[in-house]
Amino acid sequence: RKEVEQDPGPFNVPEGATVAFNCTYSNSASQSFFWYRQDCRKEPKLLMSVYSSGNEDGRFTAQLNRASQYISLLIRDSKLSDSATYLCVVSGRGNSGGYQKVTFGTGTKLQVIP
């Protein structure tokens, strides 16, 4: 089982639609969770951290379910500019010592259509 799994998509949605991405992780000791956005041929950029109580930033809502080991990202009222690949990221203790291991999912591609 992969450490972090995402549906690769692509998700093709019309403007104004609501779209949800899910991500599952295998390490139950994971401590920090993030969503990143990556535009074509650009570097990943932090979209939002995911907190245990869930958090919202404008049209974006992130939720964490520790019991089921999954994270979700909801985008409401999709815009053309939301078209990108969304990366799920999980951080936790590494196996060999106290360092913090960060694992990226392979990403879910979103295409918002006019």
Next chain:
Amino acid sequence: NAGVTQTPKFRILKIGQSMTLQCTQDMNHNYMYWYRQDPGMGLKLIYYSVGAGITDKGEVPNGYNVSRSTTEDFPLRLELAAPSQTSVYFCASSYSGQIRSYEQYFGPGTRLTVT
């Protein structure tokens, strides 16, 4: 505040040549990372560092070396370049502490072609 900067932006190498990819951050982050991303694929961790003088291997370290003599700089060295090292290389940094821990900030990347 420039964040994470990388040089060069583009480079073409011949097989067997060597080069160093430069990465600098001005956010006083203790963690730094090197990733590679092949076309249409996810990020793969090459090396990381938890502080000056401390580095460790990631998922795909073969063919690369790193050093971290200062908090700011984390160069990646390619020895004897091979076509399999054609990729986009991203450097990133993060802070480990109570607030905003492990949020990674990326440089713009170096596009490397080995022919």
